[in-house]
Amino acid sequence: MEQLNVAPAIEFRSKSVNMASLHIYSANQLKFRSSLKHQIQLSPNLFKNAPVVLDFSKLESDEVPANDFKEICLEYNIFPVAIQNCSDAVSSSFLNVGIPKISSTAKPSAPQIEEKIITGSVRSGQQLYFKCPITIIGDVKAGAEIISDHSIHIYGTLHGKAIAGIQSNHDAQIFMESCKAELVSIGKKYLIAHDHNQLTYDYRIRVKSYNGELKVMRL
Numbered sequence: 001m002e003q004l005n006v007a008p009a010i011e012f013r014s015k016s017v018n019m020a021s022l023h024i025y026s027a028n029q030l031k032f033r034s035s036l037k038h039q040i041q042l043s044p045n046l047f048k049n050a051p052v053v054l055d056f057s058k059l060e061s062d063e064v065p066a067n068d069f070k071e072i073c074l075e076y077n078i079f080p081v082a083i084q085n086c087s088d089a090v091s092s093s094f095l096n097v098g099i100p101k102i103s104s105t106a107k108p109s110a111p112q113i114e115e116k117i118i119t120g121s122v123r124s125g126q127q128l129y130f131k132c133p134i135t136i137i138g139d140v141k142a143g144a145e146i147i148s149d150h151s152i153h154i155y156g157t158l159h160g161k162a163i164a165g166i167q168s169n170h171d172a173q174i175f176m177e178s179c180k181a182e183l184v185s186i187g188k189k190y191l192i193a194h195d196h197n198q199l200t201y202d203y204r205i206r207v208k209s210y211n212g213e214l215k216v217m218r219l
Contacts, residue, residue: 057085066093
């Protein structure tokens with residue numbers, strides 16, 4: 001019988017994919033549920049239907065209720081696709097519920113810059129400055145200023161001012177869930193609300209420096 005050449009229906013390829021990691025600090029499922037619920041309430045759309053890697057590098061216990069953790073994640077529309085930085089016992093328990101262990105891709109030789117995380121909104125009149133990258137889980141109210149030598153992430157609405165890369169760091173960026181800003185600035189380049197109509201956005205954006213100008217991009 002003549003053999004026909006049929007194109008394959010599938011093909012495996014190696015590809016690097018960026019996704020969020022969820023760091024686990026307690027094996028207690030009630031604490032896990034409470035903490036996850038709190039984070040989701042602060043920014044309900046941030047991780048909705050998102051794949052995540054569960055990271056156990058900060059957890060000393062080998063007894064983790066894998067199926068309970070999986071179900072709690074799914075309850076809040078978060079999809080754990082893998083785990084990392086865990087013991088063989090934890091790896092085995094998660095593999096039994098269909099979640100494999102992957103190797104960490106972190107490069108120990110590359111120094112990491114500490115990040116400042118602020119939970120809750122920044123009130124009007126407050127001015128916060130940190131040399132490190134800043135993450136705000138909440139809104140930045142009108143009249144408030146966030147200043148960093150590096151990038152700024154705002155998981156909420158920017159009403160006030162965000163000033164990134166203040167020490168002429170043109171690689172810094174500003175990310176936000178929505179924008180009604182008074183001013184955004186990177187590396188001493190800036191956009192002011194009354195001069196630029198593009199400072200009002202009802203969706204996720206990032207601001208970056210490109211060819212000496214600030215560009216606003218939809219995410």
